[in-house]
Amino acid sequence: ASEAAQKRWTTSDFDVGKPLGRGKFGHVYLAREKRSNHIVALKVLFKTQLHQSQVEHQLRREVEIQSHLRHPNILRLYGYFYDQKRVYLILEYAARGELYKELQKCKYFSERRAATYVASLARALIYCHGKHVIHRDIKPENLLIGAQGELKIADFGWSVHTFNRRRTMCGTLDYLPPEMVESVEHDASVDIWSLGILCYEFLYGVPPFEAREHSETYKRIVQVDLKFPPKPIVSSYAKDLISQMLVKESTQRLALHKLLEHPWIVQSADPS
Numbered sequence: 001a002s003e004a005a006q007k008r009w010t011t012s013d014f015d016v017g018k019p020l021g022r023g024k025f026g027h028v029y030l031a032r033e034k035r036s037n038h039i040v041a042l043k044v045l046f047k048t049q050l051h052q053s054q055v056e057h058q059l060r061r062e063v064e065i066q067s068h069l070r071h072p073n074i075l076r077l078y079g080y081f082y083d084q085k086r087v088y089l090i091l092e093y094a095a096r097g098e099l100y101k102e103l104q105k106c107k108y109f110s111e112r113r114a115a116t117y118v119a120s121l122a123r124a125l126i127y128c129h130g131k132h133v134i135h136r137d138i139k140p141e142n143l144l145i146g147a148q149g150e151l152k153i154a155d156f157g158w159s160v161h162t163f164n165r166r167r168t169m170c171g172t173l174d175y176l177p178p179e180m181v182e183s184v185e186h187d188a189s190v191d192i193w194s195l196g197i198l199c200y201e202f203l204y205g206v207p208p209f210e211a212r213e214h215s216e217t218y219k220r221i222v223q224v225d226l227k228f229p230p231k232p233i234v235s236s237y238a239k240d241l242i243s244q245m246l247v248k249e250s251t252q253r254l255a256l257h258k259l260l261e262h263p264w265i266v267q268s269a270d271p272s
């Protein structure tokens with residue numbers, strides 16, 4: 001394993017800089033490892049909060065999973081350490097920050113940018129599924145942008161290494177597929193559904209089943225009440241791809257490797 005994986009790190013190994021963001025369990029800071037001058041993101045989690053939310057085991061599992069994942073579109077977890085009160089995660093720093101802020105700023109993305117992001121996420125998910133890791137929780141809040149504009153899945157702690165796993169209903173329902181809102185068994189095809197939701201949101205600026213009330217969103221998801229607004233104008237290839245991913249029967253969803261051969265992706269995505 002690399003030196004980073006074995007060394008016992010402490011806070012004195014880092015110059016800690018500006019805060020990058022605030023997650024549910026703690027703050028993230030820009031930091032520089034003193035010996036190598038390597039810039040990282042240092043996530044500080046409070047043990048009391050982890051304990052109260054009973055997620056220590058989940059964190060241990062996540063650290064274990066992430067230590068085996070190496071993919072250009074998955075944010076690296078280089079290592080971790082802890083002191084009396086806190087757990088520190090040493091993360092890859094994504095130089096162009098949070099995708100959802102970019103989406104808010106541009107309202108929606110061009111087809112080329114959306115297709116490029118969808119293709120890179122599909123490749124990252126193919127890689128994860130190959131390692132029996134599912135549900136990398138790919139909503140915009142969990143996506144970052146690297147120095148070259150490439151997308152990075154930065155899990156905020158809800159991915160696990162099993163199938164038929166339970167997932168607490170945290171945050172928005174928008175991304176959950178029918179089988180999850182109906183809390184039946186689910187498998188890697190949940191990620192295809194979420195990627196379809198994400199693709200729609202990249203192109204229209206809002207997720208497809210958004211509604212004022214949770215109960216309304218729930219109904220629209222299980223009915224797959226998919227509508228394409230007249231504005232912004234979106235190609236029929238893009239709509240065709242989304243329609244093949246947002247299918248209620250999980251076995252009928254377009255497979256990720258088929259997605260990469262879809263004309264919209266082939267025609268619109270930047271070659272990786």
Ligand SMILES: COc1ccc(C(=O)Nc2ccccc2)cc1NC(=O)CCSc1ncnc(N)c1Br
Nearest residue numbers: 020021041055058059075093094097154155156157
């Ligand atoms: C591999 O990325 C992670 C892996 C694990 C966890 C995590 O908290 N797991 C966890 C926490 C509690 C319980 C169970 C699991 C979190 C992340 N990632 C993050 O939190 C992203 C921090 S924000 C940021 N990061 C880099 N560059 C930027 N420009 C920014 Br802004």
